[in-house]
Amino acid sequence: MTVDVSYSTDEMMSVAAARRLHGGSRCFVGIGLPSTAANLARATHAPDLVLVYESGTLGAKPGRLPLSIGDGVLADTADSVVTVPEIFNYWLQPGRIDVGFLGAAQIDRFANINTTVVGRYHKPTVRLPGAGGAPEIAASCGEVVVVVRQSPRTFVERVDFVTSIGYGAGPGDRERLGLRGAGPTAVITELGVLQPDLDSRELVLTHLHPGVTVKQAQAATGWPLAVAADLQRSDPPTEHELVVLRRLQASQAEEAE
Amino acid sequence: MAEIVSLSEAVRQLVRDGDTVALEGFTHLIPVAAGQEIIRQGRLDLTLVRMTPDIVYDQLIGAGCARKLVFSWGGNPGVGSLHRFRDAVEHAWPRPLAIEEHSHAGMANRYVAGASGLPFAVLRGYRGTDLVEHTATIREITCPFTGEVLAAVPAINPDVTIVHAQQADHDGNVQMWGITGVQNEAVLAARSSLVTVEEVVERLEPRPGAVVLPSWSITNVAVVPGGAHPSYAHGYSDRDNAYYRHWDAISRDRAEFGRWLDGIRSGHATTAGV
Incomplete structure (x- = not known):
């Protein structure tokens, strides 16, 4: 079988995000782009990556991409299924999770994430879904990786609403707030990778995709x-990487019918 | 002891105008049929509590049953927006909807406090987020032992909690398994409760990871096979992913939603009628 090795920018993004994850680490996975990348990592270079979903599934090993965080395939393949209070209180809060893998509707230069509203809170232009598990994932995971498509609408100077904190207004804010995790270490897009400058905490371009x-x-x-x-x-x-990614996505599309 | 009654009888007994009502089920076992029965009975001014409003609350909000929503993530999972929820928040249609917004960790802990008979719960959460500024039910508290500043959130004690489970026995004991979310806490936090079930069995077989609610902890049980559709009941049905996408089309347009609502009110249509 010949493989089409030309690839889309979205495929490059998923592959770049997957490469950030290493075997043995415990990863709290958001649905959508983060879930695609985490499952790709597990199916390629990091087979012993531990996938944790907020529905309470610890060590899920889905053979296809789950369609939601509560997909039955996650419960069927997990090491353990715990309740929602337990996943947040016993597993996330004490710092048992190495990497939080999140998406964003808006992200700003200090990697703060908005998934709540565009515009003013009480008179929003667009009402977004809200926080979900993200605020505590962003605070308590060892580090956070964000996967999001890049545009001036999404990558803004200052988010309209801080749903999940990155580096706040700059250096020292996470420490002042007593947050235990290191915060966002990489933002993966379809164009490249942004990472926080060690001094200013501002996101700078560190990698460009081909x-x-x-x-x-x-x-x-x-x-x-x-x-x-x-x-x-x-x-x-x-x-x-392309073969595995396409197989995962095809199986998800089939399941969605 | 739980009384086994019909769904319409259970809703008539337990849900009053102005009540605080929680319908829980985290992607799995969502009590959608019970939500539609609340619409059918025309309940008003409800405070709806639920971590993930999902289609079930999009329907209740669009039908004008709700005055307020207490929640932590309001999207159509895997699809996009909840359009009736957005229309209510963005345009006050069909009526204004007050919102009280939390994170999942905060909501889960509010139920835990409610189930524990405590006035509030403590968690390491919300620090640095704008939710603190807009949600009056998030406060700071200082640990009396270590001095650490933590988040405090008040207990949720719904007037009634409704959940869906796989099985009950003839005595009204209930068993659910798979992803059990926050249902145990939501039921135990409530003043009264209804569990809709796929079926009544002679004997509940012990299963790994199952949650068993003794009959005496529940008010009513109603047998509603498929009552979680379009979500699923592990071991009984699969999630109807196509319906979640179909709901996007129904809910996007007020007139289209109105036709769906007419069907529900006349009792001829259910979510299964796709």
Whole structure:
């Protein structure tokens, strides 16, 4: 069988996000893009990655992508299924989870995440779903990785509403608030990777995916995006990564019918 | 002891205008049929409590049954927006909807406090988020032992909690399994409760990870096979993912939703009628 090794920007994003996850780490997974990437990691280079979903499924090993965080395939394949109070109180809160994998509707230069409203809270232009598990995932996981498509509407100077805190208004804010996790360490998009500068905590461009220019990444960002001195180029998806990703997505589409 | 009655009788007995009502079920075992019976009986001014409003509350909100929503994530899982919820918040249609918004961790702990007979719960949460500014039921509390500043959230004690489960026995003991979410806490936090079940069996077989609610902890049981559709009942039915997408089309348009609502009120249509 020949594989089409040309790939979409979304495929590159999922592959780049998956590569951030390492075997043996325990990952709290949000649905959508984060779930795609986490399952891709488990099906390729990180078979012993522990997937945790907020529905209470610890160590889920789905053979296809789940359609929701409460998909039956998660319960069927989990090491243990616990209640919702238990997943948050006993597993997330004490710091048992290494990586929180989140999406975002808006994200700002200090990696604060908004999934609540666009516009003012009491008179929103767009009412978004809200917090879900994200505020405590962002606070208590060892680190946070965000997977989100990049545009000036999404990458804003300041989020309209801080649903889940990144670095607040800058250096020292997480420490002042007593947050235990390190906060966002990478934001993966279809264009590249942004990471917080160690001093300013501002997100800067550290990786560009193949074929993408700095100018494109800056045009897709709502603040003047700084570029890391050692800007790197992501490796393109391997044939194996593409085959597995497409198999996962095909199985999800089939299930959705 | 729980009384086994019909769904319409149970809702008539337990749900009053102005009540605080929790219909729980975390993606799995959502008591959708009971929600539709509340619509059919025309209940008004309800305070609806639920972590994930889902289709079941989109229907109740669009039907104008709710005055207020207490929640933590209001989307159509895997699809997108809950359009009736958004229309109520963004345009006050069909009536204004007050909201009280939390995180999942906060809501789960509010139920735990309610079930425990405590006035509030403590958690390490909400720090640095704008929810603190907009939600009066999030406060700070200082640990008397360590001095750590933590979040405090008040107990939820619904007038009635409704959940769906796989099985009851003839005595009204109930068993549910698979993803059991926050249902145990939501039932024990409530002043009265209704459990709709897939079936009544002679004997509840012990199952790993199951939640068993003794008959004396429940007010009413009603047999409603398929009562969780379009969500699912582990071991009985699969999630109807196509219906979640179909609901997007029904709920997006007020007139289309109105036709769906006419069907529910006349008692001829259910979610299964796709």
